[in-house]
Amino acid sequence: MNGAFYLNLNANLTPEQEAALEDERLISGLQLGDEKAYERLIQRFQTPVYNLAWRLVNDPADASDVVQEVFLKVFRNIGHFRRDSSLRTWVYRIAVNESHNRRRWLFRHRRGETGIEENFDDSEGRERPLMDMGETPFDFTMNREAQILLEEGLAAINPVFRAALVLREVEDMSYEEIAEILEVSLGTVKSRIMRGREALRRYLADRLETTPALQLVPRTVK
Amino acid sequence: MSEVTGELNCKSVRKSLWDYMAGSIATARSGTQNAPGGDPDRGQIALHLDACRECQLHGSEVRSMLSGLKHLPALHVSPILTTRLQILASRERSRLLARRDFKAFLKDIGSRARLFFDNLLKPFAVPAAGGILASMLCFGVIVDTLHVVPDWDNDMPLGLFTEVMIDEPSPFSCNGRDVMVQLTVDSGGHVTDFALPQDRNPLPDELLEIGNAVQFTSFTPAMRFGQPVSSKRLLLISHISIKG
Numbered sequence: 001m002n003g004a005f006y007l008n009l010n011a012n013l014t015p016e017q018e019a020a021l022e023d024e025r026l027i028s029g030l031q032l033g034d035e036k037a038y039e040r041l042i043q044r045f046q047t048p049v050y051n052l053a054w055r056l057v058n059d060p061a062d063a064s065d066v067v068q069e070v071f072l073k074v075f076r077n078i079g080h081f082r083r084d085s086s087l088r089t090w091v092y093r094i095a096v097n098e099s100h101n102r103r104r105w106l107f108r109h110r111r112g113e114t115g116i117e118e119n120f121d122d123s124e125g126r127e128r129p130l131m132d133m134g135e136t137p138f139d140f141t142m143n144r145e146a147q148i149l150l151e152e153g154l155a156a157i158n159p160v161f162r163a164a165l166v167l168r169e170v171e172d173m174s175y176e177e178i179a180e181i182l183e184v185s186l187g188t189v190k191s192r193i194m195r196g197r198e199a200l201r202r203y204l205a206d207r208l209e210t211t212p213a214l215q216l217v218p219r220t221v222k
Numbered sequence: 223m224s225e226v227t228g229e230l231n232c233k234s235v236r237k238s239l240w241d242y243m244a245g246s247i248a249t250a251r252s253g254t255q256n257a258p259g260g261d262p263d264r265g266q267i268a269l270h271l272d273a274c275r276e277c278q279l280h281g282s283e284v285r286s287m288l289s290g291l292k293h294l295p296a297l298h299v300s301p302i303l304t305t306r307l308q309i310l311a312s313r314e315r316s317r318l319l320a321r322r323d324f325k326a327f328l329k330d331i332g333s334r335a336r337l338f339f340d341n342l343l344k345p346f347a348v349p350a351a352g353g354i355l356a357s358m359l360c361f362g363v364i365v366d367t368l369h370v371v372p373d374w375d376n377d378m379p380l381g382l383f384t385e386v387m388i389d390e391p392s393p394f395s396c397n398g399r400d401v402m403v404q405l406t407v408d409s410g411g412h413v414t415d416f417a418l419p420q421d422r423n424p425l426p427d428e429l430l431e432i433g434n435a436v437q438f439t440s441f442t443p444a445m446r447f448g449q450p451v452s453s454k455r456l457l458l459i460s461h462i463s464i465k466g
Contacts, residue, residue: 067307
């Protein structure tokens with residue numbers, strides 16, 4: 001009977017409510033020391049946190065360190081999580097802060113270093129996207145070089161704007177969530193995203209002027 | 223192309239183009255929180271784009287970038303990182319449980335100690351056991367060849383060898399004659415035998431005198447590698463007469 005009641009309750013929930021319920025279960029499990037909750041947390045957040053960290057620090061090894069720091073903080077502070085925001089927002093906030101800290105540390109400690117792997121192709125470990133032929137012409141003509149160009153563009157813009165832009169355009173978060181993650185006002189978030197977009201557009205425009213073969217401007221809108 | 227089409231100018235349209243292309247402007251008007259407030263609505267922007275060639279091109283760029291950003295390849299998390307996270311989770315979970323009650327704390331300490339000893343002993347246990355067995359086997363095989371019976375009697379000492387020394391000569395003489403005697407002195411410094419190497423037959427009295435002379439002489443036995451051994455020595459017994 002309890003199971004049926006439980007199923008009925010779940011059947012009436014909206015996706016947002018289901019997500020909140022799942023968050024609540026996960027948080028309770030973590031606070032109680034449930035082993036499966038720890039596993040679920042890792043499964044759910046390791047890839048997005050790693051991707052976010054990688055795009056904010058621009059180095060896979062540093063991103064791995066950031067991910068470990070993030071999860072350590074999550075595990076240690078889950079007992080103090082006040083539920084003011086969603087679990088995802090909280091984890092992302094920690095990830096952004098840790099990435100900023102890491103980048104600042106790298107800036108202080110690695111300024112004088114010169115890499116020996118300048119020609120290292122870091123795209124080997126990436127998952128190749130499955131192209132949807134029904135999408136825009138850009139999707140159709142999107143190739144690896146264009147992806148790398150976009151990654152370079154993201155890496156080139158101001159880290160403050162980049163964080164907001166990545167959360168908005170890559171992670172597909174709302175302005176409100178981004179404001180919570182970055183702990184700034186909604187207006188500041190919009191301003192940062194706007195400036196990040198413009199910086200990225202200018203970067204790509206400059207690069208494409210010298211490499212016209214990529215054709216990031218495909219056609220005129222009907 | 224004109225800068226102003228209807229009520230909108232190009233600047234305000236381009237400002238909203240990203241949200242327009244992402245489809246969040248229409249939802250903003252219908253009540254969600256995604257779109258920035260104060261921006262033109264979707265219909266106005268669409269009208270402007272129909273009329274403005276430059277904004278069309280700008281919109282194409284924005285759409286391309288937007289699509290590119292949405293389709294950026296996801297990065298794989300390496301299995302090593304996943305394993306590290308699982309280890310981290312396990313450790314933090316144990317830490318959390320250990321704080322909760324004393325029994326769990328003791329259990330945690332016990333498991334840590336067991337793990338410590340396992341980690342400590344396992345790398346040593348197998349090689350050490352193998353080494354001991356191998357050394358026992360080798361020793362068993364070669365131990366017979368290592369058995370050496372020393373043959374001191376036929377050995378020719380080359381070093382650390384001292385000959386028999388006279389401690390104190392006998393008070394008996396040999397009636398004024400010089401006699402060469404071959405003595406056999408045992409490891410205790412006692413004369414066990416003597417012979418006369420000269421090619422002649424001694425008289426019984428002469429033998430008695432020589433016997434008294436060597437019998438009452440005390441010797442330090444010969445030493446070989448620090449050990450007293452039996453040996454032979456030629457001894458010349460001389461008679462010195464003092465006249466006057």
